[in-house]
Amino acid sequence: MVLHALRAADCATLTEITRVTGLSRPTVEGVVEDLIGAGLVVEKAADEGVARRQGRPARRFRFRAEAGHLLGLEIGSHRVAALLSDLDGRILGAQAKEVDESAPADERLDRLRTAVAELLRRAGVPRSSLRAVGVATPGIVEADGTVRLGTALPEWTGLRLGERLSRSFKCPVLVENDANTAAVAEHWKGAATESDDVVFVLAGLSPGAGSLIGGRLHRGYGGAAGEIGALHLLGREVTPETLLSVTDEPLHPLDEQAVARVFAQAREGDEEARAAVDRFIQRLVHDVAALVLALDPELVVIGGWAAGLDGVLEPLRQELARYCLRPPKVALSMLGEAAVATGALRLALDHVEEELFAVEGTVTARR
């Protein structure tokens, strides 16, 4: 409670902490001493403006957000990325590296480790200061950090990703599906801060989705919730790479530049490209509608490529209003490319907060 009060305030006196927490003065003094001993709290240097020398000024304390650090890592088809923050979740630096879509797992993980090492060095943060690492990856992730199924990346299915990355860190490593972390990120500081019931759609040639229900990530029984990539096999026997092609050949499933070209051509008025984009939007509507009918969220956030696609929102809203008995609000991702890594960082922060505020964590629902 003391830590919570100190973290909420910029800094506070013992009297203020006593008032906010409802604890006794001796208890607060004892806890603050312990927290100072643990390096989590520090006495603030006397501030002249506050003190004004009318007797000895009250001692003021503050939470040491710099007492530890967190990483949010993203592993994608074409790039790996890392975000660094302090214990308040304030971003201290970012690093991304390109990686070939055909790179084997070892090479992909090496690129990620290099990005992390460079980021830590640039920020002057020792590795020992890391308290938790969140990792976002495509695919279905099991509770132990193993990738149960991941068709987007070579050698990914069956990879013990959590274990592999744990060797590089002394702190806990938490692995989560990328669409799931993006949903968490938009709820934290993106397009979904006002809603606790959110579906985030990572639109792409192999679309995925993440859901928050009552503000909490819904992973599903086996971590596969929102893996809607197979929806295109149902109903219409067509894939996004066929729909978006303007030739007789389907696009390569990971060729995002080819996709960007089709979108650009459509914006420039090319009729064939426009028809292809229309087909893609219809697919997106189909995927989103299935999610919305199943979950009934308050808000749908569209990320992935569609975030760069002008005019996707209006047709999506219209079509959802046609198909859904209670149509949700629809918004574009605010975090864009940063959403996935930002959500991974938030999961690391959640983990540390649970540890720091463990007393609160023990009060769990019984129903």
Place this chain on the structure above:
Amino acid sequence: MVLHALRAADCATLTEITRVTGLSRPTVEGVVEDLIGAGLVVEKAADEGVARRQGRPARRFRFRAEAGHLLGLEIGSHRVAALLSDLDGRILGAQAKEVDESAPADERLDRLRTAVAELLRRAGVPRSSLRAVGVATPGIVEADGTVRLGTALPEWTGLRLGERLSRSFKCPVLVENDANTAAVAEHWKGAATESDDVVFVLAGLSPGAGSLIGGRLHRGYGGAAGEIGALHLLGREVTPETLLSVTDEPLHPLDEQAVARVFAQAREGDEEARAAVDRFIQRLVHDVAALVLALDPELVVIGGWAAGLDGVLEPLRQELARYCLRPPKVALSMLGEAAVATGALRLALDHVEEELFAVEGTVTARR
């Protein structure tokens, strides 16, 4: 805690309650006296077998499940039904009445009131003994018991169902979607007692679904979760009533007897009927797959007509294994026709338990 302990045991002595609850003897004595005063607990008559006359036998107390009663009501296209139970959820009686699918709302509610009156009279339970009434209805139900949208029944959209039925009862009336209550029922005492992550599909010409996530009903932000009836508009532009027709004319959307005839003909080897049923199963797979991909449940329970349809499970399992990255278990409803009303009763029981065990109810999750 005392009430909880007494309810869990058949009957208990003060010493036993003291041990189980960890409370002091005087506290337990005081609480038991209060509960006796409230009519919820009674001293059990001395049992000869237990007492054996070695000194005065310890007083034994039991929860008075007969201290109050609950109703679970079902409103459907062709029938209304009512279930009566005591405070332990033990079923004391049931009553159903046919109603015409075209009956206006007033007539449908009158039939339901008649069923309730007959049920209470037959069971000898005074209306004043009712502690809560659960009501299951087709359509999207808002938190205040208003039917936001209900196309299956005439005059149903916009009906203030909770308010209308409240006039007949002095206790709380809780209204819920029928597929949702069926999911709750299968979890309580049906095919899903072993799983907390369940999707229940009420298969029919206008299919619906209810979901439990972590053992709790997932209603969705606006109560519309699982309203998958519109899925058939996506992908394939075909409706179940067209798929199941063996003529050029679609079936009437509420004509369940015509559906039963097609199923029967298929079982007898009629090829046209068999093809129609195959088409219907494909549709069902499509609906179920969309739910499964969105939610990733441990178990899917199929109710509604499909429960009477031999051989629906195996094709459903095979198809789900094709489409879903982590296929769920699939089972048929065990409660059949009784599922919807049973779930409505369970919601009434949940409500009363929350009141009785209100102390426990105040410990809620903070995250």
